[in-house]
Amino acid sequence: MRTMLGKGIIPWRKTATISRAVVIILFILWLEFMVQREYLDPLFVAPPSEIFRMMLVQFTNQNILQAYGITAIEVILGFLIGAIPAILLGISIGVSRYLDKAFTPIVLLVYSIPKITLLPLFILFFGIYINSKIAFGAAHAFFPIILSAIGGTKTVDASLITAAVSMGATRSQVFRSVIIPHTIYPLITGLRLGMNFALLGVLLAELFVSRQGIGYYVRVYTSGFETAELYAVVVVIALIAIFLNEVMRAVEKRLSRWQTG
């Protein structure tokens, strides 16, 4: 192994990936062992084998699948409703220095209010069904996206704009060919965070009060001490979140490639 590494047959990066997989597998095996031997209370921790079995069972359960679907719709709608005004407002604020000075502090001020405290108000205004979840998800998605849109627009090099204008670019051309390509990379980062936050917002709202969606099942399983069912749902949500995040990160990398040259 050592000589193989030394000669560089397995590249550095790959061994890190292998080690990472080993660490995760060891952790799962350790958990299995601890629960089987009852070092950890099976009432509180389900063994990974049982969680996996339960995941397969849940994937054939119509109600659970429907709950995932509802949550997915809430997240997507919340994300869109938060993202579109955030991008438009963010770019408009970012292009003008005066608007930036005037409004960015307000955005930051509102951003620093812990949104979770406003959750009961969202429920009062939008009801306990799907609307309040979408609204809360949108409120969560809005802020990282508007901040990144403002930040991204601001970082456009002024000399690039001057150059484009002096070469006869119209306002809309400057916008399309200079501002947008430069804004897109920080914006994608903001969209990625916004997606994570929308998911967080929707789950928070569902966990707080709900009749449907996956958060509802999390609550039901918790109060019923159905540990394996609970862990299965939690693990699936976590995997979905990780997957979404990785996809967005890949997009991020791809879109920023032209800038590194």
Next chain:
Amino acid sequence: MRSRYDPRIPQIGAILFILLIWYGTTGLGWVHPLLLPKTTLVIRKLVELLQVPETYFHIGVTLFEMTVAYSISVFLGVGVGFIVGTYRYLTDVFEPILLAMYAVPLIIFYPLAILFFGFESGSKIAYSAVSGFLIIAIYTIMGIKSVSKQLIAVSMSMGASQRDMLFKVLLPAAWPIALMGFRLAVIICFISVVAGEMMAATAGLGFKIGQSSEGFRTADLYAYVLIIVIIAFIINWALRRSTTAEVV
């Protein structure tokens, strides 16, 4: 110049504007009082609450949970972040795991925290400490990664001992970025504690918010939200004060 661009003017203007709309619409009876109670009623409720010792008990519980959680997250976050950050291979192995965990909405683990630690402070502290830990560990690693290779090479060639390397090169150079993590974690810990209390608790500000909302005591609800917002602003303000003072 300064007065025109003073950021406080639009800020105060925005707050006054919102208060005016609130005052106007409720005063004219355009909004159902159960949704949005009268401004004066909420302010009276707030003053009332601030005179009752019980309120300070709940504030105390929340701040206590937050402080304990933050201390744990600093301790573990710096420890893990430092060990993982200093060894290149460990960074390659563990940093993606930490980043992936950071993308997961940790609130879904909160029910598990309740199973383990019960309805009282334990579950809030655990949930909040994990949230804070991730941020601090990630920023500590980022900070150490940001230390320039040249700086390390130069100090090694000039014969810095292991200890000097650690305390005089790595830590000071990693500090500015790590500090950002420390700052973020304070707010994250506060928010997570309140979120945890709202989900299930026996005391704390979040618990009072949940209780008032279940009982449809909207004026109380708004008053508690205001208390939390005020605390969050104070924390933000104090952080900005303290950190700029240190950096400058």
